[in-house]
Amino acid sequence: MGKSWRLRFLVVSLIAVLCVPFALLERQNRSTTQAQEGGQPAVAQTWGSNHVGKPVPDYITGDECLFCHRGIGSTWQDNRHQLTMRKAFNSPEIAKLAEIGEASRFIKDIQFVMGNTRQTRFLRRTDKYGQLDLLSAPLTHGEAKSAKRNSFGEAVWDSDVFGKSCAGCHATGVDNRTHAFSALSLDCFTCHGNPSLDHTEDTTKVALSKARGDSARVVVSICGQCHIRTGKSRSTGSPFANNFVTGDNLFLDLDVNWSDGKIQSLNPIDAHVLHNVRDVVTTGSTVTCLSCHDVHKAGTKRHKALADHRLCYTCHTPGKPKSERRPLDVHSDVCRY
Ligand code: HEC
Ligand code: HEC
Ligand code: HEC
Ligand code: HEC
Ligand code: HEC
Ligand code: HEC
Structure with missing residues (x-):
């Protein structure tokens, strides 16, 4: 190889190396503008850390918590x-399913049911730890009934959906590498995190205790990990964040479109959640889910005493008495009802 070739190679390599930081800068600029257009306020990502890529913590289970907290156990x-x-x-x-001719053939395999008054889904164990098959056909009730027909005739067991698309919000402690969950349904850990046992002496050591006074952004990250049903994990693409643990900043991993247009396109329940979270992470509002909801007693009595606020009008009508409300019907693309 001649001298001039070596020189040319050197110059080309030098140019290439010099270009990398510019290309990176350019990419960063582009993603900032994209984010702004999508309505992702930069301020949502300016605090805290997360557990992306770390193992699911070895948490204390609800049975252990309830051994001491018997008062909570009753509700x-x-x-x-x-x-x-x-x-x-x-x-x-299952009794309802037995009445649908085409569905009855699945009953012997079904081990779990999931859902509430609008839709029920059916699941069975697989031979893999922490994974379930989801029956493709749902049983629909009430307002959801007209929207989606029960179609058990063509139904199949699907192994791919639950772990990637549902588990993060309907089960506890999901490992996003294997899509395996640690416990069915939602354990204390999902909201209270993993408190050390010395919280019995000093209750500031457990999240959501009275003495601790968690900040509004910590609270909306906790509830938002499941109740924001329009987000997407930056690291996995799933509709729930990667290994969220109480205390984390949800929005380091969860990408959310916060625009007015998005909020207005949602039903009142999903809309008031997104609106509330946006107020907290962008304007520093201190009104949170807990200003209105009592999670353990499952009520919203406290919301009626609050001062009027733009958020009220996702459900009430401006200029009209509070007894007037939009119908609170709920649908969700993520939950498929
Ligand atoms: C981002 C979190 C999230 C994901 C992902 C998610 N869900 Fe949900 N799901 C929720 C929340 C929150 C509710 C309760 C909403 C409410 O009551 O307003 C819910 C409710 C439901 C309900 C009850 C509807 C009713 O009221 O009867 C069903 C059924 C359901 N989800 C199925 C699924 C299925 C199936 C998947 C996966 C394909 C899934 N969900 C994925 C958060 C999620
Ligand atoms: C969906 C979220 C969530 C889950 C799951 C959850 N909690 Fe709570 N818990 C809360 C919130 C929020 C508060 C704070 C009370 C408030 O401000 O409404 C609370 C308060 C408490 C308190 C304080 C007593 C009180 O009434 O203020 C105890 C004790 C408690 N939880 C224990 C548990 C135990 C034990 C479990 C599991 C069996 C559990 N929690 C599951 C959200 C949750
Ligand atoms: C060995 C018994 C014991 C176990 C196990 C235990 N706790 Fe506690 N916890 C206590 C005691 C005692 C207190 C302080 C007195 C009180 O407020 O009830 C407390 C306080 C709390 C509080 C704060 C209550 C307040 O005043 O705001 C919360 C929340 C809580 N525990 C949640 C949990 C959760 C969640 C678990 C499981 C991960 C758990 N505890 C496990 C005994 C226990
Ligand atoms: C790990 C996921 C998860 C977390 C965290 C979570 N929720 Fe939920 N929440 C759900 C799901 C799923 C449902 C629907 C359950 C069903 O009916 O099948 C639900 C139901 C509810 C309901 C309706 C309850 C009812 O009685 O019909 C309210 C209100 C609620 N959550 C508020 C909160 C608040 C406030 C927080 C934060 C303190 C919170 N949730 C944290 C997943 C979660
Ligand atoms: C200004 C008060 C207020 C705030 C803030 C608020 N909510 Fe609500 N929410 C309500 C009221 C009122 C209802 C209607 C309850 C009813 O049907 O009785 C409701 C309904 C819900 C439901 C549906 C309950 C059901 O019965 O199906 C869920 C889920 C929910 N809220 C979650 C949240 C979460 C999560 C947050 C925080 C991000 C939040 N809310 C913030 C007042 C509020
Ligand atoms: C997510 C929907 C939702 C939001 C947001 C909401 N409300 Fe309500 N509100 C309801 C529902 C549902 C009822 C009726 C159920 C009940 O009485 O608990 C109600 C009832 C009321 C009532 C009693 C009215 C009557 O005469 O029956 C008052 C007062 C009230 N809300 C005030 C507010 C204020 C103030 C805000 C904002 C801070 C607000 N609400 C936000 C859904 C909502």
């Missing part, structure tokens, strides 16, 4: 968070 068994997935045995949904 916990009826709490929707604990009931979102339950054993199929003797459930009223």
Whole structure:
């Protein structure tokens, strides 16, 4: 190889090396503008850390918590968070399924049911740890009934959907590399994180305790990990964040379109969630889910005493008495009802 070739090679390599930082800068600029157009406020990502790529913590299970917290136990068994997935045995949904001719052939395999008053889904164990097959046909009730027909005739067991598209919000402790969950339904860990046992002496050591006074952005990250049903994980592409643990900043991994247009396109339930979270992460509002909702007693009594605010009008009508409300029907592309 001649001298001039070596020189030319050197110059080309030098140019290439010099271009890398510019290309990176350019990419960064582009993603900032894209984010702004998508309505992702930069401020949502300016604090905290996350658990992307780390193992699911070895958390204390609900049975252990309830051994001491018996007061919580009395309402916990009826709490929707604990009931979102339950054993199929003797459930009223299985009884309904038995009445649908085409569906009855699946009953012997169904081990779990999932869902509430609008839709029920059916699941069975697989031979893989922490994974379930989801029956493709749903049983629809109430307002969802007209939207999607029950179609058990063509139904199949699907192994790919639950772990990648549902588990992060309906099960506990999902490992996004294997799509395996640690526990069915939603355990204390999903909201309270993994408190050390010395929280019994000092309650600031457990999330959501009275003494701790978690900030509004911590609270909306906790509830938003499941109740924002329009986000996408930057690291996995799933509709739920990668290994979120209480205390994390949800929006480091979850990409959300915060635009007015997006909020207005949603039903009042999904809209008031997104609107509330946006107010907290962009304007520093201190009104959170917990200003209105009591999770353990499952009520919204406290919301009626709040001062009027733009958020109220996702459900009420401006200039009209509060007894007037938009119908609160809910549909969700992510949950497929
Ligand atoms: C981003 C979190 C998230 C993901 C992902 C998710 N869900 Fe949901 N799902 C929720 C929340 C939150 C609710 C409760 C909404 C409410 O009551 O307003 C819910 C409710 C439901 C319901 C109950 C509807 C009713 O009221 O009867 C069903 C059934 C359901 N989801 C199925 C699924 C299925 C199947 C998947 C996967 C294909 C899935 N969901 C994925 C968060 C999620
Ligand atoms: C869906 C989220 C969520 C889950 C799951 C959850 N909690 Fe809570 N918990 C809360 C919130 C929020 C508060 C704070 C009370 C408030 O401000 O409404 C709370 C408060 C508490 C308190 C304080 C007592 C009180 O009434 O203020 C205890 C004790 C508690 N939770 C225990 C548990 C145990 C034990 C489990 C599991 C069996 C559990 N929680 C599951 C959200 C949750
Ligand atoms: C060994 C018994 C024990 C276990 C196990 C235990 N706790 Fe506690 N916890 C206590 C005691 C005692 C207190 C302080 C007194 C109180 O407020 O009830 C407390 C306080 C709390 C509080 C704050 C209550 C407040 O005043 O705001 C929360 C929330 C809580 N625990 C949640 C949990 C969760 C979630 C688990 C499981 C991960 C758990 N605890 C496991 C005994 C226990
Ligand atoms: C890990 C996921 C997850 C987290 C975290 C979570 N939720 Fe939920 N939540 C759900 C799902 C799923 C349902 C629907 C369960 C069902 O009916 O099948 C639900 C139901 C609800 C409901 C309706 C309850 C009812 O009685 O019909 C309210 C209100 C609610 N959640 C508020 C909250 C608040 C406030 C927080 C934060 C403190 C929170 N949730 C945290 C997943 C979650
Ligand atoms: C300004 C008060 C307010 C705030 C803030 C608020 N909510 Fe609500 N939310 C309500 C009211 C009121 C309802 C209607 C409850 C009813 O049907 O009785 C509701 C309904 C819901 C439902 C549907 C409950 C059901 O019965 O199906 C869910 C889920 C929910 N909220 C979650 C959240 C979450 C998560 C946040 C925080 C990001 C939040 N909300 C913030 C007032 C509020
Ligand atoms: C997610 C929907 C939702 C949001 C957001 C909401 N409300 Fe409500 N509101 C309801 C529902 C549903 C009822 C009726 C159920 C009940 O009484 O609990 C109600 C009832 C009320 C009532 C009692 C009205 C009557 O005469 O029956 C008042 C007052 C009220 N809301 C005030 C507010 C204020 C103030 C805000 C904002 C801070 C707000 N609401 C936000 C859904 C909502």
